[in-house]
Amino acid sequence: MAISIKVNGVRHSVDVDGDTPLLWVLRDALGLTGTKFGCGIAQCGACTVFLNGKPLRSCAFPIAALGDGEVTTIEGVNGRTARAVQRAWTARDVPQCGYCQSGQVMSAIALLSEVRRPTDRDIDLAMNGNICRCAAYVRIRAAIKDAARTLEG
Amino acid sequence: MARHDTRLTRRDALKGVAGLVLGFYLPGDAAKAQSGAARIFTPDAGAAAFAPNAFVRIGADDRVTVLIKHIEFGQGPFTGLATLVAEELDADWSKVRAEHAPSNPDLYKNLAFGMQGTGGSTAIANSYEQMRKAGATARAMLVEAAAQAWRVPAGEITVERGVLRHARTGRTGRFGQFAQAASHVPVPDNVPLKDAARFRLIGREGAVRRLDSASKANGTAQFTIDIREPDMLTVVVARPSRFGGKVVSFEAGDARAVRGVVDVKEVPSGVAVYAEGMWPALKGRERLRVTWDEAGAEKRSTDEIIEAYRELARKPGTVAGQHGDAEAALARGGRVIEAEYVFPYLAHAPMEPLDGFLHWDGQRALARLGSQLQTGDHQAIAGVLGLSPEQVRLETMLAGGSFGRRAQPTMELAVELAQVAKAIGPGRPVKLVWTREDDIRGGYYRPLFVHRLRGALRDGKIVAWANTAVGQTFLKGSPFEAMIKDGIDPLMVEGARELSYDIADFRCDVHTADVGVPTLWWRSVGHTHTGYAVECFVDELLQAAGQDPVAGRLAMMGKAPRHAGVLRAVADLARWSGPGPFNDRARGVAVVESFGSFIAQIAEVSAGGPEGPRVHRVWCAVDCGVAVNPDVIRAQMEGGIGFGLGHALFAEVELDEGRPVQGNFDTYRSLRIHEMPQVEVAIVRSAETPTGVGEPGVPPIAPAVANAMARLGLPRPRRLPMLRGLAS
Amino acid sequence: MSRHRLAAAAAGAIIVLTGATVQTFSQGTPPAGGGDELRPVSSFAGIADTQSRSLALFQEAGKVLKHPRCVNCHPAGDRPAQGDRMQPHQPVVVRGKDGHGAPGLACATCHGRANFDPARVPGDPHWHLAPISMAWEGKSLGSICNQLKDPRRNGNRDVAAILKHVLTDSLVRWAWDPGPGRTPAPGSNAEFGALLQAWADTGAHCPAP
Incomplete structure (x- = not known):
């Protein structure tokens, strides 16, 4: 069935079954491949996008449930917080294989959008849903703190 | 994968691999590596004004592109190999980029393997001189071109950050200005390399940043799973639930009825569902009804395999290493201590599951995948499709991790990729994707192992050591079989067949069990279990002898100066004053050499709660020879520690009557950020030839944690993972 | 499991x-094996003493209250449990300031408006943790009963309001339709409601804590 969805500010019509996870609509129908498949059961966070500005695991979200919700992917994030996070990620050389990093960056933006000066505990609670098999966690934590400082300054 | 071990000399290992090389097709000839001819092998060479060799491209826009023969899946060869070129080229790092070299064993073989491939933490080690020479040669040609243009002696031209300068005449020029002219300069032989004292990039803190960070932070980095082509079909394969199962028949009517499913075909590994996208492919696969013949499949459960191994461990195996007479020394009395360690099957579970793209038109094929052994994968694809290797082009993609999984002696992914393309016929590009369940239940695990150790103490000293290891070999029957010498697969006993400790009477023997579970090298290979068994047991003996874990080890390291060096360095870093406990925390130590690099770690641990011990801090000292990219080395130590810790705490693939139980990250638990300790890394200064860092950070962490637990009065875990039964 | x-x-x-x-x-x-059944209200008619009948009815309803489907999200601490074995929720999630999770990892990050079985993720329009005042984890049935009746701890509800909540709240009702891999709460929502109604009608007596 044709489903109308708004992604990164652009409206699209996609012809997919309603149970298709948002992840596969983004990747296969729209070609927005920055959002990654890692587990398919909302355990790893590689597929994290924003729904109406809040983080969402797109692998566990059927497209039929989207309605008027607005989706933002790694390709569509912008603004001061997103820039601060991505700059910190690059300056710290956070990524190793890099495959989980779109999801990590999205979760970090979500955290810093709500908590300007996150504690280690805040970082643990926001970010532990994002698995990094390379275990680049030391730098993920450091980069979030760097970004927070940038946003304060 | 394995390059060598403390006792297996590199020459031995290479001999083993060299046997393999003969079996592989080697296209082209050495001349193609020379100026010009190499262009045809790379997509970008046409646009580059200057292609002095197979590795360096310089454009009129000053951009320096380094072709990387090793796959980048996180360990940093893009940055590392480009650093080597840029150092000798005196390039401006901001103009340097890296891309994967195509598959071509003649031009791009790993000098340690004789074929193109990555593993054994060899990327920097085997490329160190080769890449520097490539850069130095390009530099000399640019200088010569400038000298001719400026009519000045080449010897008077200096190069700094991509700028050529002739001081006397005040002339300057950028690389791009001379790229075209340099391409007509004869390629010089034996260009001298820089003295290490003049390095501006190699070993210099902050001199280079990783080349792939930005694209990985903004989602633009392209992995295999991201490939999209017109008419491409996404393919998933239904495979048997037990290893060794085979398709008898299948009923695909319901699968074909799923909108978006295009076809269903039997392939040697199972039943392939072809669809316009991943979701219809998965829905189609769920609706398949497959009858499997599992008569020849492995049907044992984990505990049965462990029991069989434990029984074998009580009998002497094939001797892998010995000096003195361990049995006699153990019989002589003193205090004899015995321990048995059990290690589970482990999946690699890279974040990006296995996948590959193939477009075959009947005459030619283009394969794009995260290939770790390009020469083997290239051959395998050509073989399945009945093409010559020249008719196949294989492009290496960035891969979302590997940890050994993508280095396949049996080329099972490349074979399956070619089989699914062949089954649907030419003209239809296919992207084969494994799900996480396919991955974790798909075998090729770190083999299950049992180590039985016996040691004798006399007068506070360790005087005897006997170790019987039982496990599987994955070299046997593979193209790497020649590495097996005298009935011993060296990868089963590396790190255990001889120790860095002076022990008078020593023996290590091994039993090779026959189990129908496919196994594979897994980040740091044999050291994943031998490092734990040896470092836990030596610590247990030292504790029984009332010795300090650091001082006790150092006292036995008379013939192991680099081991001792990192142990002293890590003790300094941690301000070691004994294992404790201090309040509720204790400290554990481990030292493991793997792949020629020496790593010591100290872990600070508290008992934690029902969810297991809490690892607060880890100190790590590494000696990997010349430290090419210090920050990449630190990153690999941090990551190796997290990877090793997560598996030691949580990870196991159990078999229930032959069927893998765990299937996704809910049951195959991975370390999460709140479980990651603080990490401090010291890089020991060394002038030795550089060795790898991708794997060696892994082995010491688990025994360091176990040894700290013992000092907290907890049992030193004898069976891994430390937290069993939580994930189900 | x-x-x-x-x-x-x-x-x-x-x-x-x-x-x-x-x-x-x-x-x-x-398919989950189906939880235990609940005895119908009529089967308690033989208990002559009203208070004893009330207590017996609550004991029966307690099979639901103490079931993993309910207790998992009525934790005594900050972190819910999951699954029939009531293991700590993975990833680590906490109640946060309003029972909907921590900044950056709210319940709704993973849990949608309905169960999504292909991903094995349960859902409800207001998937969240019960407030700490309604913690049931590790508590005796008597304590849960007292808590249930205490307006200061039950969201300021009288018994009628509790019954309405139990019968109409979609998240409560989810316990009988939890999706594959999770054992449903015993009986049916209607049977559970009937037991609580009969319990209320008999004086809503609580077992000793």
Whole structure:
């Protein structure tokens, strides 16, 4: 069935079954491949996008449930917080294989959008849903703190 | 994968691999590596004004592109190999980029393997001189071109950050200005390399940043799973639930009825569902009804395999290493201590599951995948499709991790990729994707192992050591079989067949069990279990002898100066004053050499709660020879520690009557950020030839944690993972 | 879930033929075995003493209250449990300031408006943790009962309001439709409601804490 969805500010019509996870609509129908498949059961966070500005695991979200919700992917994030996070990620050389990093960056933006000066505990609670098999966690934590400082300054 | 071990000399290992090389097709000839001819092998060479060799491209826009023969899946060869070129080229790092070299064993073989491939933490080690020479040669040609243009002696031209300068005449020029002219300069032989004292990039803190960070932070980095082509079909394969199962028949009517499913075909590994996208492919696969013949499949459960191994461990195996007479020394009395360690099957579970793209038109094929052994994968694809290797082009993609999984002696992914393309016929590009369940239940695990150790103490000293290891070999029957010498697969006993400790009477023997579970090298290979068994047991003996874990080890390291060096360095870093406990925390130590690099770690641990011990801090000292990219080395130590810790705490693939139980990250638990300790890394200064860092950070962490637990009065875990039964 | 059942779930529905297996390639879990049943209210009619009957009715309703489907999200601490074995929720999630999770990892990050079985993720329009005042984890049935009746701890509800909540709240009702791989709460929502109604009608007596 044709489903109308708004992604990164652009409206699209996609012809997919309603149970298709948002992840596969983004990747296969729209070609927005920055959002990654890692587990398919909302355990790893590689597929994290924003729904109406809040983080969402797109692998566990059927497209039929989207309605008027607005989706933002790694390709569509912008603004001061997103820039601060991505700059910190690059300056710290956070990524190793890099495959989980779109999801990590999205979760970090979500955290810093709500908590300007996150504690280690805040970082643990926001970010532990994002698995990094390379275990680049030391730098993920450091980069979030760097970004927070940038946003304060 | 394995390059060598403390006792297996590199020459031995290479001999083993060299046997393999003969079996592989080697296209082209050495001349193609020379100026010009190499262009045809790379997509970008046409646009580059200057292609002095197979590795360096310089454009009129000053951009320096380094072709990387090793796959980048996180360990940093893009940055590392480009650093080597840029150092000798005196390039401006901001103009340097890296891309994967195509598959071509003649031009791009790993000098340690004789074929193109990555593993054994060899990327920097085997490329160190080769890449520097490539850069130095390009530099000399640019200088010569400038000298001719400026009519000045080449010897008077200096190069700094991509700028050529002739001081006397005040002339300057950028690389791009001379790229075209340099391409007509004869390629010089034996260009001298820089003295290490003049390095501006190699070993210099902050001199280079990783080349792939930005694209990985903004989602633009392209992995295999991201490939999209017109008419491409996404393919998933239904495979048997037990290893060794085979398709008898299948009923695909319901699968074909799923909108978006295009076809269903039997392939040697199972039943392939072809669809316009991943979701219809998965829905189609769920609706398949497959009858499997599992008569020849492995049907044992984990505990049965462990029991069989434990029984074998009580009998002497094939001797892998010995000096003195361990049995006699153990019989002589003193205090004899015995321990048995059990290690589970482990999946690699890279974040990006296995996948590959193939477009075959009947005459030619283009394969794009995260290939770790390009020469083997290239051959395998050509073989399945009945093409010559020249008719196949294989492009290496960035891969979302590997940890050994993508280095396949049996080329099972490349074979399956070619089989699914062949089954649907030419003209239809296919992207084969494994799900996480396919991955974790798909075998090729770190083999299950049992180590039985016996040691004798006399007068506070360790005087005897006997170790019987039982496990599987994955070299046997593979193209790497020649590495097996005298009935011993060296990868089963590396790190255990001889120790860095002076022990008078020593023996290590091994039993090779026959189990129908496919196994594979897994980040740091044999050291994943031998490092734990040896470092836990030596610590247990030292504790029984009332010795300090650091001082006790150092006292036995008379013939192991680099081991001792990192142990002293890590003790300094941690301000070691004994294992404790201090309040509720204790400290554990481990030292493991793997792949020629020496790593010591100290872990600070508290008992934690029902969810297991809490690892607060880890100190790590590494000696990997010349430290090419210090920050990449630190990153690999941090990551190796997290990877090793997560598996030691949580990870196991159990078999229930032959069927893998765990299937996704809910049951195959991975370390999460709140479980990651603080990490401090010291890089020991060394002038030795550089060795790898991708794997060696892994082995010491688990025994360091176990040894700290013992000092907290907890049992030193004898069976891994430390937290069993939580994930189900 | 037992190891054996987990393995069976892992392999999908398997029918053993002679020397061969037929396997549908489902990654889901088999239909949950159905929770225990609840005794109907009528079966308590034989208890003459009203208070004893009330207590017995609550004991029966307690099978639901103490069931993993309910207790998992009525934790005594900050972190819910999950699954029939009531293991700590993975990833680590906490109640946060309003029971909907921490900044950056709210319940709704993973849990949608309905169960999504292909991903094995349960859902409800207001998936969240019960407030700490309604913690049931580790508590006796008597304590839960007192808590349930205490307006200061039950969201300022009288017994009628509690009954309405139990019968109409979609998240409560979810306990009987939790999706594959999770055992539903015993009986049905209506039977549970009937037990509580009969309990209220008999004076809503609580067992000793």
